[in-house]
Amino acid sequence: MPTEELQKLSVQDVAAADGKAGAAANGAKNGDAAEQSGDESEDEADGNAPEAGSGAAKKKKNKKRKPRKKKKAPTAQTDPPSVLISQLFPNKTYPKGEEVEYKDDNRWRTTSEEKRHLDNLSMHNDFLPDYRHAAETHRQVRQWAQKNIKPGQTLTEIANGIEDSVRRLVGHDGLAEGDAIVAGMGFPTGLNLDHIAAHYSPNAGNKTVLQQSNVMKVDIGVHVNGRIVDSAFTVAFDPMYDNLLAAVKDATNTGVREAGIDVRLGELGGYIQETMESYECEVNGKTYPIKSIRNLSGHTILPYSIHGTKSVPIVGGTGDMTKMEEGDVFAIETFGSTGNGHVHDEGEVSHYALRTDAPKVDLRLSSAKSLLNVIKKNFSTIPFCRRYLDRLGQEKYLLGLNNLVTQGIVEDYPPLVDKKGSYTAQFEHTILLRPTVKEVISRGDDY
Numbered sequence: 001m002p003t004e005e006l007q008k009l010s011v012q013d014v015a016a017a018d019g020k021a022g023a024a025a026n027g028a029k030n031g032d033a034a035e036q037s038g039d040e041s042e043d044e045a046d047g048n049a050p051e052a053g054s055g056a057a058k059k060k061k062n063k064k065r066k067p068r069k070k071k072k073a074p075t076a077q078t079d080p081p082s083v084l085i086s087q088l089f090p091n092k093t094y095p096k097g098e099e100v101e102y103k104d105d106n107r108w109r110t111t112s113e114e115k116r117h118l119d120n121l122s123m124h125n126d127f128l129p130d131y132r133h134a135a136e137t138h139r140q141v142r143q144w145a146q147k148n149i150k151p152g153q154t155l156t157e158i159a160n161g162i163e164d165s166v167r168r169l170v171g172h173d174g175l176a177e178g179d180a181i182v183a184g185m186g187f188p189t190g191l192n193l194d195h196i197a198a199h200y201s202p203n204a205g206n207k208t209v210l211q212q213s214n215v216m217k218v219d220i221g222v223h224v225n226g227r228i229v230d231s232a233f234t235v236a237f238d239p240m241y242d243n244l245l246a247a248v249k250d251a252t253n254t255g256v257r258e259a260g261i262d263v264r265l266g267e268l269g270g271y272i273q274e275t276m277e278s279y280e281c282e283v284n285g286k287t288y289p290i291k292s293i294r295n296l297s298g299h300t301i302l303p304y305s306i307h308g309t310k311s312v313p314i315v316g317g318t319g320d321m322t323k324m325e326e327g328d329v330f331a332i333e334t335f336g337s338t339g340n341g342h343v344h345d346e347g348e349v350s351h352y353a354l355r356t357d358a359p360k361v362d363l364r365l366s367s368a369k370s371l372l373n374v375i376k377k378n379f380s381t382i383p384f385c386r387r388y389l390d391r392l393g394q395e396k397y398l399l400g401l402n403n404l405v406t407q408g409i410v411e412d413y414p415p416l417v418d419k420k421g422s423y424t425a426q427f428e429h430t431i432l433l434r435p436t437v438k439e440v441i442s443r444g445d446d447y
């Protein structure tokens with residue numbers, strides 16, 4: 001999920017942001033998503049029942065039942081995904097992301113005793129296990145999605161398939177009050193077609209059907225205890241778009257590779273753009289240069305807050321001298337386009353979030369008041385969409401929701417689109433700037 005417009009940081013802002021450094025390493029804990037046992041029926045654990053034969057025959061033979069063995073914990077994921085990640089990786093042994101050693105002036109960090117000690121702390125306070133738990137959930141769900149997304153499916157079907165899977169794998173369906181805050185969706189699933197770059201998710205009644213000719217950005221957020229993994233990929237069925245996708249994948253990997261402690265964000269934007277714009281793509285017989293979308297950017301991630309205080313430009317020349325720092329969590333995302341390389345707001349809003357700086361307002365509209373209560377209790381500051389309100393049984397909430405937006409309590413995120421007829425692509429990873437090493441937490445063998 002990108003931020004719109006480049007954040008123009010003043011000297012004061014930079015100083016203020018510096019003061020907040022490391023906040024990401026000390027987030028709130030809201031419950032333990034790893035402890036869910038998910039014990040089901042133990043019937044299949046009865047080893048000596050004959051495979052074939054009628055139910056009646058089985059009953060006779062089973063007169064003397066052996067004491068039931070405890071069902072073995074599953075060791076493989078199902079299709080569609082349904083096995084808890086905490087069962088596949090007991091005792092919080094979640095797989096690491098890709099660990100990359102720091103370069104140049106920061107080589108010493110790899111072996112520093114002091115930095116290793118800090119790393120151990122983030123293991124013990126669950127910062128790392130929670131992040132790896134969310135990332136493994138992300139990988140398993142998206143790899144299932146990549147295999148199963150096909151033209152002819154509706155966007156609603158695709159979004160629900162992804163979101164139901166995420167909720168099953170973390171063991172929180174998010175229906176009981178406060179449950180979605182423990183673990184689940186980190187933001188609404190973005191299913192952005194063609195010239196739509198970001199922030200599009202189907203609302204109720206959306207009948208859009210995925211076409212063979214579409215280029216779809218799939219942006220998925222998974223959180224465990226507020227640790228949000230933000231990672232996206234692009235799906236296209238027509239090989240005509242291969243170069244567009246390759247450009248953006250390469251640009252994102254450039255950003256991920258060049259990111260590190262003390263790196264200036266403005267500099268990173270230059271590297272990203274240089275890579276992106278070294279590609280072109282022929283679409284329907286016409287060759288287009290691939291442009292970085294200049295008013296979209298990556299961003300830091302804070303506990304329960306998808307957009308932190310720093311942004312990562314994807315073009316050069318911003319002059320942003322802000323540095324990446326130890327403890328920062330960054331979503332490195334890049335967008336390439338065959339269009340203007342600039343997006344604007346357009347279309348029906350689906351994405352919303354309670355603002356972290358929401359003013360205390362005495363709400364006069366009772367529907368707004370009650371909806372605000374629902375939002376606070378179920379999502380806190382995690383972004384949500386209209387479908388998430390629908391599944392909680394909320395009805396006729398639009399007037400109240402719009403009122404909360406007008407009052408500056410809830411922020412709306414309209415779809416961000418380039419010019420009609422253009423094609424855009426996105427790849428995104430979440431990276432942790434750990435004291436000793438950079439961990440590309442969302443890296444998989446897919447992207």
Ligand SMILES: [Co+2]
Nearest residue numbers: 001002230331
């Ligand atoms: Co993002």
